[in-house]
Amino acid sequence: MPASVVIGTQWGDEGKGKVVDLLAADADVVVRFHGGNNAGHTLVVDGEKTVLNLIPAGVLHPGRICMLGPGMVIDPEVLVAEIDALRARGYLADDRWLRVSEQAHLILPYHRAIDHARERLRGAGKIGTTGRGIGPAYEDKVARTGIRVADLFDDDGFREALERNVREKNGYLEALLGERPLSFAELYARCLAYRERLRPFVADTVREVQAALAAGRRVLLEGAQATMLDVDHGTYPFVTSSNAVAGAAAAGAGVPPRALGRIVGIAKAYTTRVGAGPFPTELTDALGERLRADGEEYGATTGRPRRCGWFDAVVVRHAVALSGVDGLALTKLDVLTGVDPLPVCVAYEADGRRLAGLPATTRGWGRVRPVYETLPGWHEPLGAARTLAELPANARRYVERLADLAGAPLLLLSVGAQRDQTIRLGAVF
DSSP: OOEEEEEESSSSOSSHHHHHHHHHTTOSEEEEOSBOTTOOEEEEETTEEEEESSSOGGGGSTTOEEEEOTTBEEOHHHHHHHHHHHHHTTOOOSGGGEEEETTSEEOOHHHHHHHHHHHHHHGGGOOOOOSSSHHHHHHHHHHTOOOBGGGGGOHHHHHHHHHHHHHHHHHHHHHTTOOOOOOHHHHHHHHHHHHHHHGGGEEOHHHHHHHHHHTTOOEEEEOOSOGGGOTTTSSTTSSOSSOOSTHHHHHHHTOOGGGEEEEEEEEESSEEEOSSSOOTTBOOSHHHHHHHHHTTOBOTTTOOBOEEEOEEHHHHHHHHHHHTOOEEEEEOGGGGTTOOSEEEEEEEEETTEEOSSOOSSHHHHHTOEEEEEEEOOOOSOOTTOOSGGGSOHHHHHHHHHHHHHHTSOEEEEEOSSBTTOEEEOSOOO
8 A cells, every 4th residue: 555645735834733643543654754843743632732843643643653754853852852741641652653763864962053053143134943953954964974863873983973073063163153162072971861762762664664565554654844845845045954745755754656645735724934934925914913813823843923824825736736736634724714805815926927836036036926816704613513514605615715726626624623623525545
């Protein structure tokens, strides 16, 4: 059975956590294929909120194998804390339910120090990084100076690599960024402690996920961030440091492209983004504040307020085409209750002409003006709806129009934060 893939179609924060949690009920293995703890998934089950930063959202289902794939960058301090927090609540009762790729790269304190210092020096030109060290860790990976999870278990090799990196990073931190140097001895000791805590979970996840597929097990590949934050296809340079499109799932999890089956794209019923960068449909008025408050639009990892705006069908259509999305999961429809009318961006104009695609530069994005189509809103609460027929007529009209504009059929609708506040319109496996 081929693996199913879940990706975000906007600027992240679309509700991937809830959707992966729902789909994981039918999966055997859930693999996160890229990113690090700059992404957060918020799940609400039986009124209890869980925020995950590294471990796949399938962890709330006992017996599911959750894998951190080789395409990830992992902060061992954050991972250990997340494991402890989950176990304190009765999750991850068996070590075999969590597998950490030996090929994944480590985020270490010097990555975080560099990230913070660079953002400070950018001043008004800040990108809006989370400061978690994600970008610097991926830089080391590409520069072939990174340290991987497997290296923790090679005593001599790890010590040599860490000594070299601390020496080089300290020179950079002091001379160019004006920061204090880090202590090798302290960092080395901390890493050895992390090594022992992580030892039971480290594995060749590539071999294991391929074996699972060969055995016909149901595998779900979980993305973080979203298409418009993809380092190649997003609003560069206001992007993340990895590829977030479905095509990256094969490399990031370690499976052949032909093993990818159904692609699920998640979109919020409106649009949000965190940090700086283009956002054509942004609302900077009281309505934008209302969406932020009603939708609890604050970063799961950082707590930063999200910028809110109307649904941008241009962006979602772009994401659907890039990843070959087979079905759309639309979230937070309930947040729009009482907002009437509902403008939807159906195209972009710049310099008086309609654009065929997305701008390639920041200056180009600055010239974009959204073209809106207006739909009627609704005032009835949606939380009790479990079928499309139970939605108000205007809510049905709205979601059907969004799917038509996006170019993908509806697979799932979320009408509330709870796991059961969901309308299922199709299967993934």
